[in-house]
Amino acid sequence: MTVRTRVAPSPTGDPHVGTAYVALFNSVFARRHGGQFILRIEDTDRERSDVASESMIMDALRWTGIEWDEGPDRGGPCGPYRQSERVDIYRRHAQRLVDEDRAFCCFCTPDRLDALRRAQRQRGETSRYDGLCAGLDPAVAASRVEAGEPHVVRMRVPSDGACRFKDRLRGVIEIPWSQVDMQILLKSDGFPTYHLAVVVDDHMMGITHVLRGDDWITSTPKHELLYRHFGWDMPEHAHLPLLRNPDRSKLSKRKNPTSLHYFRDVGYLPEALLNYLGLMGWSMPDERELFSVDEMIAEFDLDRVSTGGPVFDLEKLNWLNGQYIRNLSPAEFADRVGQWALNRDRLERLVPMIQSRTERLIDLAPQVDYLLGERRALSADLFQHRTLTEEDCKRVLHHALAMMTTLRAWEGSVLMRECRALSEKMDIKLRDFLFPLFVAVSGRATALPLFDSMAFLGADLTRTRLRSAIVALGGISKKATKRLDKEFAALAQN
RNA sequence: GUCCCCUUCGUCUAGAGGCCUAGGACACUGGGUUUUCAUCCCAGUAACAGGGGUUCGACUCCCCUAGGGGACGCCA
Numbered sequence: 331m332t333v334r335t336r337v338a339p340s341p342t343g344d345p346h347v348g349t350a351y352v353a354l355f356n357s358v359f360a361r362r363h364g365g366q367f368i369l370r371i372e373d374t375d376r377e378r379s380d381v382a383s384e385s386m387i388m389d390a391l392r393w394t395g396i397e398w399d400e401g402p403d404r405g406g407p408c409g410p411y412r413q414s415e416r417v418d419i420y421r422r423h424a425q426r427l428v429d430e431d432r433a434f435c436c437f438c439t440p441d442r443l444d445a446l447r448r449a450q451r452q453r454g455e456t457s458r459y460d461g462l463c464a465g466l467d468p469a470v471a472a473s474r475v476e477a478g479e480p481h482v483v484r485m486r487v488p489s490d491g492a493c494r495f496k497d498r499l500r501g502v503i504e505i506p507w508s509q510v511d512m513q514i515l516l517k518s519d520g521f522p523t524y525h526l527a528v529v530v531d532d533h534m535m536g537i538t539h540v541l542r543g544d545d546w547i548t549s550t551p552k553h554e555l556l557y558r559h560f561g562w563d564m565p566e567h568a569h570l571p572l573l574r575n576p577d578r579s580k581l582s583k584r585k586n587p588t589s590l591h592y593f594r595d596v597g598y599l600p601e602a603l604l605n606y607l608g609l610m611g612w613s614m615p616d617e618r619e620l621f622s623v624d625e626m627i628a629e630f631d632l633d634r635v636s637t638g639g640p641v642f643d644l645e646k647l648n649w650l651n652g653q654y655i656r657n658l659s660p661a662e663f664a665d666r667v668g669q670w671a672l673n674r675d676r677l678e679r680l681v682p683m684i685q686s687r688t689e690r691l692i693d694l695a696p697q698v699d700y701l702l703g704e705r706r707a708l709s710a711d712l713f714q715h716r717t718l719t720e721e722d723c724k725r726v727l728h729h730a731l732a733m734m735t736t737l738r739a740w741e742g743s744v745l746m747r748e749c750r751a752l753s754e755k756m757d758i759k760l761r762d763f764l765f766p767l768f769v770a771v772s773g774r775a776t777a778l779p780l781f782d783s784m785a786f787l788g789a790d791l792t793r794t795r796l797r798s799a800i801v802a803l804g805g806i807s808k809k810a811t812k813r814l815d816k817e818f819a820a821l822a823q824n
Numbered sequence: 825g826u827c828c829c830c831u832u833c834g835u836c837u838a839g840a841g842g843c844c845u846a847g848g849a850c851a852c853u854g855g856g857u858u859u860u861c862a863u864c865c866c867a868g869u870a871a872c873a874g875g876g877g878u879u880c881g882a883c884u885c886c887c888c889u890a891g892g893g894g895a896c897g898c899c900a
Contacts, residue, residue, distance in 0.1 A: 340900050375899055440898070447897085454825035456896050482898055500829075509827045509896080517898040524900050548828055548895040571830085578892060609836060609849090617838055619849055636837080639893065643835050646850040656863075 333365030334536045337398075338528065340372040341383035343738070344589035344789065345390035347642075348543065348573055348581060351607045353396050355570055355635075356541045358608075358623065362630040368535060369401030371412045372528070374521045379414070390590035394600045395623065400535075408535040413527050420522035423530050423560070424483045424515050432559045433515060435471045435481045436463040459484065459512040483516035485555065493551035498539075498568035498632055503547065510551045525549065529556040537565050544569035544637075545580065568632055571611045571639045581642055583790065584735055592790035597670050598647065602654040606647045610640040620653055671702055679786055683778045697778060701786055705773035705795065708802035712769050715762070722758070723766040724803050725814065729756065730767060731796045732818045740789045742781035749781070755821045770799030 335356040339349045357367040369391070373379035388403060400406025410416055427433035436459075447457040463471070464486065475481055488507040497503050515526040522530075532540060547569050557564040573581040581588055593603055601622065608626050609619060612635050658666060670676075684697055699705075713723045733748050753763035768777055771784060771792060784792045800806055806814065 338900090342900075372900065378899070436898095443898085451825075451896090456826045458896080497829095503828070505828060511896075514898055519898075521898085523898070528900090543894095544829065545894055546900095569829085572894075574893080576835085580894075606836095611836095613837060617848055619836090633840095638830055638837095640837090641835060643850070646836065649850055652863090 331538060333360050333363040334368065334538050335360040335365065335541060336368040336370050336532070336535065336537055338370045338372045338531075339387050340375065340378075341380060341387055342375065342378040343383055344583070344591060345383075345387045346583075347588050347590055347593065347603075347607075349387065350391065350394050350396065350590060350603070351573060351610065352542060352570060353391060354394075354604055354607050354623070355612075356539075357396050357398070358627050358630045359539060359541060359632070361627045365538070366399040367397075368406070368408075368537070369398040369403075369411065370531060370535070371402055371414075372524065373412060373414045374524065374527055376414075376519060376521060384412075386591075390594070393590065393594055394604055396604070413522070413531065416527075416531070417521060419534070420526055420530055421516065421520065424522070424526060427485065427515070427559060428483060430559070431468070431486070433483050433485045434464050434466065434468075435475055436484045436512075436514070437471075437474060437479055437481045438462060456509050457511075458509075461512065464512065480518045482514045482518050484512045484514050485552070485559075487512050487555065493554055495550055495554045495564070495567065497547070497550075498566055499635055499637055500569070503550070505548065505551050507551070509548075510555075513549075513552045525552045526556070529553050529560070529562075532565055533557070533560070533562045540565050540567045541570055542567075543572050544639075545572055568635070570635065571637055573610060574639045574641045576641055576643075578639065578641065580639075583793070586642065587644075587790035587794055589788070589790045591788055592794075595788050596791060598651050599654045599666065602651040603647070605654070606650050609646075609650075610642070611636050611638075620650070683782050683786075687778070700772040700774070700777065701783060705771070708769065708773060708799055710803050712773070712775070713766060713799075713803060715765055717762055718758075718765060720803050724800055724806055725817075726756070726758065726763055726766045727770060727796050727800050727803075728806060728811075728814045729818050729821070731793060731800075732815070733822075734789065734793055734796075736822075737789070740785065742779075742785040745781040745784055752821070766799070767796070770796045 337349065337353040337356050339345075353367075353369075359365075360367040369388070371384055371387075373384065384402075388401075391398075398404075400408065400411060402409075402411040405411075413420075424433060428435065438459075443459070446460055450457040463484070471481075487510050490507060492504045492506045493510065494502055494504050513525050514523050516522055531537075550567060554564060575581055575585045577585070579585070583589065587593070594600075604623055605619075605621060608621065608623075612626075612630075614621060614626075614629055615631075615634070655663065655666075680698060680701065684694060687697060688694055710720060713720055715723070718726070729752055730749065733752055734745075737744060737748065749763065749767070750760055753760045756763070764780055765775065768775055768780055771777070771780065771787070777783065787795075
């Protein structure tokens with residue numbers, strides 16, 4: 331049996347470093363065993379998936395140097411590799427389960443489900459479908475479907491006992507069926523949910539080993555049950571530890587840079603990033619810490635994967651990146667710098683901002699200092715303003731940050747529109763509203779156009795700067811954060 | 825709240841019952857090299873969550889407690 335692994339990102343935003351992490355382990359494991367590594371796009375959420383995200387993910391993964399043998403861009407024997415193009419396969423399988431009475435049609439409205447969940451939560455139970463439609467006469471259900479009534483397909487779940495499955499890293503895990511929801515397999519739009527699609531695809535694509543984040547552990551019983559119902563062998567599962575923020579919550583863009591674009595744009599070398607990710611939850615038998623992906627492949631062993639969630643430590647990544655930078659030959663170093671900052675594309679994005687402000691080319695560098703380098707360290711007195719207090723500045727920064735985490739597209743025009751709207755809701759003049767943002771982003775009260783600057787820096791770097799600006803202003807207490815979150819939510823409503 | 829997972833220096837980790845006086849790396853501190861700085865070199869501070877077992881012997885095995893995390897969506 332040849333080993334086949336996959337990574338299955340969903341194209342719903344910036345390419346996440348966690349995707350590269352899981353991709354690295356999957357590809358290394360496959361290569362170690364002479365197998366194949368597959369990229370599959372899980373775009374079954376029609377609301378949130380978009381093609382721009384899909385190509386960003388593929389570009390970012392290519393940038394890291396991770397290569398896949400089969401995928402939407404290069405085809406392969408098990409295609410298509412984009413789930414939105416496999417919908418009829420999922421429908422067929424869902425229908426098969428309905429025919430065999432292992433699944434049923436459910437006509438409950440979202441409102442009813444919502445109320446149900448709330449009540450269960452209040453009673454301290456795990457929220458779970460109550461089975462109202464499970465007892466429907468199949469003929470009656472079929473005629474309601476026939477009549478065009480909106481419905482979903484749900485899987486039946488054993489009423490008692492527990493699901494036992496093997497995790498390659500932890501051994502046998504046992505989860506009571508009472509904790510497992512009658513999962514929706516097919517949504518009312520006819521698209522599958524993750525749980526149906528992942529099982530069908532992993533089986534049809536010959537996946538032998540599933541290496542994924544450990545946040546999937548609790549839904550594995552659903553998958554185990556599906557494999558059983560379909561009569562398929564379940565691939566071996568190994569749940570990798572989740573990357574963490576310094577506060578040990580799972581790594582999130584709210585608290586940390588997570589976009590692969592950030593790592594590329596601030597000048598991490600992809601080989602250093604992969605080396606660092608290889609250190610997260612895994613170690614070389616001889617404890618060496620500097621190694622290439624090829625060296626990792628030569629030594630990789632799932633037995634050396636640890637289970638505690640590692641904190642993503644930028645400090646150590648910086649050191650590691652420095653090691654790689656210094657090991658470059660002068661010519662390679664020059665090439666890397668050229669590819670990074672002085673490439674034509676990046677320069678052209680700068681030109682509209684700087685050309686009109688330049689008399690001699692030597693005037694250039696001081697203007698773009700904060701765009702091509704770290705901005706200066708901030709102190710509270712930089713935020714002195716004739717009308718805004720420090721508290722006002724913090725409020726603006728907090729709300730701007732909150733607004734930015736909800737943005738789908740990171741573009742100057744969008745940022746401008748959103749900032750204007752926010753300033754009006756907060757009843758602060760736009761020019762005053764912008765002041766703390768200028769300082770936070772550039773370290774100066776006056777700088778190149780703000781929204782173009784933010785667009786150039788990218789979402790993660792911009793957010794990182796706003797966060798550190800709040801710290802420079804003395805930070806916001808937990809209590810105050812809660813209050814501000816509430817305030818922002820209220821503003822966002824109207 | 826319910827269920828599941830996890831727990832070695834601040835952080836990443838080594839450790840598969842005696843090699844442990846618990847090792848390495850980052851960070852930090854001190855010293856050296858260097859026209860400054862950085863690099864580089866040397867040294868130092870710092871951990872087995874707690875309590876019970878099992879054993880001649882427990883960081884390693886078992887149980888309990890505590891702490892942390894995750895899941896509980898017509899998201900993935």
